[in-house]
Amino acid sequence: MGALRGVGIGAGVAQGPVIRMAEPLPAPENVKSVLGxxxxxxxxxxxxxxxxxxxxxxxxxxxxxxxxxxxxxxxxxxxxxxxxxxxxxxxxxxxxxxxxxxxxxxxxxxxxxxxxxxxxxxxxxxxxxxxxxxxxxGVAAPGVPDPGHPFVLVARDLAPADTALLKLDQVLALITSDGGPTSHTAILAREKGIVAVVGVVQATGLSDGETVIVDAAAGAVTTMPSPDELARATERASARQSAEALPATPGALADGTPIALLANLGKPADAADAVSRGAEGVGLFRTEFLFLSAAQAPTVAQQRESYRELLAAFEGKKVVVRLLDAGADKPLAFLNDAHEENPALGLRGLRALRASEDILREQLTALAEADAETSADLWVMAPMVTTVEETAYFTTLAREYGLKTAGVMVEVPASALLADRVLAHADFASIGTNDLTQYTMAADRMLGSVAGFQDPWHPAVLRLVGEVGAAGARAGKPVGICGEAAADPLLAVVLVGLGATSLSMAPAALSDVRLALSERTLEEARRLAEIALTADDAAGARAAVAAALV
Missing domain, CATH: 1.10.274.10 (PtsI, HPr-binding domain)
Incomplete structure (x- = not known):
């Protein structure tokens, strides 16, 4: 018996025989063509x-x-x-x-x-x-194997094309030796509800056919499990399935403190799944889908129709729409085509929109028109707001268009540290933990070489979350979490203890987070947050909180 450590995605547990993904095709030889x-x-x-x-x-x-x-x-x-x-x-x-x-x-x-x-x-x-x-x-491309029976897939990492079409009735769980909590594999596994542990360096030593237990909650892969361990894993998996089958209730702590559980969505068509899983609204609607595949900005009419479709799916519920977050990992030639040595620190988010204010104003116009045609509670927020002046600029402009609730994304340490002044102008703050972690840890979240630094459990990141939470409490204004961290059930409790009033995540994660919150009071959540803050690093914070719950 042994345990291999990695980063768990979600709170699921699964067991089964290992099947390794085939190695890449060998490189061709450099020979001269005889065909011409x-x-x-x-x-x-x-x-x-x-x-x-x-x-x-x-x-x-x-x-x-x-x-x-x-x-x-x-x-x-x-x-x-x-x-x-x-x-x-x-x-x-x-x-x-x-x-x-x-x-x-x-x-x-x-x-x-x-x-x-x-x-x-x-x-x-x-x-x-x-x-x-x-x-x-003329051969099959390397990809997900099909042994004809359910299995635990082990790979160095998965290409998006493979992860996208995993057969959920065959792939019991996923283990990768590469990647981190914000890698494409992790994000897509979370979206599909696949039990996964990523970044398991020793996974390359696993053999085809051996039985393992994949415990996402513990971030562990148990090799040569005993009959008792297999039985306990089966019981946990059954209990989780039973919990998921229960009617969804509004998010709340054990003492009744309400914590709204919202969905992160990328396009209107994703709304039905979120509603069916009990999402109480939308905490992050990414508007980039309208822009990324276009040679020019979409018209006001095109945008209005998409926003109207989204808002109509959530009548009477809160829908937080993030304005176009372009630049860095989402470059758009018609917004900013200048070469930047480090685009993550360049003209992105609100900075880029402000430099092309016509695009910003058209988006606000479309949102205001869609809002007038529907009954959802529309909130709008600007991405990557860094300064108090930027906050005042955006909220003033949003209100000019009749949008009654205007807030900001807190993704950089500067706005977190000045959250009290930011919230003097904004109606709410929403913390994007992916970028906040990137900028706090000086680790590009797109680089696998520094994936180990990309962990929102790090006490430095949590301390900044706490600064925003405390500022929100003093100002009487909501503070939401809309990064991938909210989908981690244990971390979700800690985030609430730091002052988060709502959590937004991939719809597949809602049931696990709902259950985790229902088992803790606000006092317990605050105690766990203090424990996490006293750690020296991410692993220590995670381990200390887990130990406190034993």
């Missing part, structure tokens, strides 16, 4: 077109966050700059296989050097290159 440049170029065009079409089809089938990721991959596959690099190698006499392998590798290195959103997309190039190579060779 035109024939090789035609082979590549056909292969890339087929891969792009497959990724697009998977995107439409997957929906949710996976759709955006897969659509981005399809666009990368057909990127003209990348195609020029491939053609240059063909012109030098290379085979299609070598041209793809070498061009994609060079393009990946370039994107990694840029960092930010493009740095993250670099990881997708390996998956795309493998799919194109498989097409050229």
């Amino acid at each position: 440049a035109e024939a090789e170029r035609a082979r590549i065009r056909d292969a890339i077109a087929a891969v792009a079409a497959e990724l697009t089809a998977r995107a439409e089938s997957a929906g949710g966050a996976a759709q955006e990721v897969l659509e981005a991959q399809a666009m990368i596959a057909e990127d003209p700059t990348l195609q020029d690099e491939v053609d240059a190698r063909i012109d030098d006499g290379a085979t299609a296989e070598w041209a793809v392998h070498d061009a994609f590798a060079g393009f990946k290195a370039t994107l990694e050097a840029v960092g930010g959103y493009l740095g993250e997309r670099a990881a997708d190039l390996d998956d795309i290159a493998q799919r194109v190579l498989a097409r050229l060779r």
